[in-house]
Amino acid sequence: MLRRGLLEARWVDRYENQGKRSGAFSYGAYGTPPYILMNYQADVIDSMFTLAHEGGHSMHSHYSTTRQPYQDSHYTIFVAEVASTFNEQLLGKHLLDRATGRKERARLINREIEEIRGTIVRQTMFAEFEKIIHAIAEEGEALTLERLRAEYRKLLERYFGPGFVIDEALDLEGLRIPHFYRAFYVYKYATGLSASIALARAVMDGGKKERERYLRFLASGGSKFPLDQLKEAGVDLRKPAPVAQAMTRFRELVEELDTLV
Ligand SMILES: [Zn+2]
Structure with missing residues (x-):
């Protein structure tokens, strides 16, 4: 199609x-x-x-x-980025299967690592920041610039760890993410990519049955609750397994890149 x-x-x-x-x-x-x-x-x-x-x-x-x-x-945002990143997974696999040189392979693997880091890890950090600032507002406390910066910095330190230099200006980053004006949007990037990694794996390793199940998921549009749509497609996001699998994939990719460069 x-x-x-x-x-x-x-x-x-x-x-x-x-x-x-x-x-x-x-x-x-x-x-x-x-x-x-x-x-x-x-x-x-x-x-x-x-x-x-x-x-x-x-x-x-x-x-x-x-x-x-x-x-x-009309499908929901929760499932929208599953379909898009699913295709990226297929393309990544296609190119990796045909990559000839070390450099080409390293480049493709690095791209996939960056996608997981930027989409699953970073967006989860954004989501956590969002949750924290909503809680502060709900407690009736003021969201001052100092407070926002301090909360954001704490997350940067926790997510990046001690081996990473965090510039002073970086704690302003939390103020320039437009998605925060659409409450609880960003976590859907993380769940979406986790789901698509699992679905793409099932389709690539599977056969006609898995492919048709995926196409049925696309065709279900907005007719069902998103978590149920994904469950019928073969990914249960009510359980931690899909996110854990994505993290396993991340580890494998980093380990392979380590051998290539
Ligand atoms: Zn998209």
């Missing part, structure tokens, strides 16, 4: 153009193709990962809007 969308059905406005906005996203309406806006650069590997990512959102939208009535076609 994605091949047809990208190569025949004109889902993607792919290249930079005068006056075109930057970045990339997937967007469609009920009854339209799930269009993708991109600024694709053929010599930048991240562009290919972005295309795979947005392609995941578009696959999700395509199956949701063609299999569900309008009122059940």
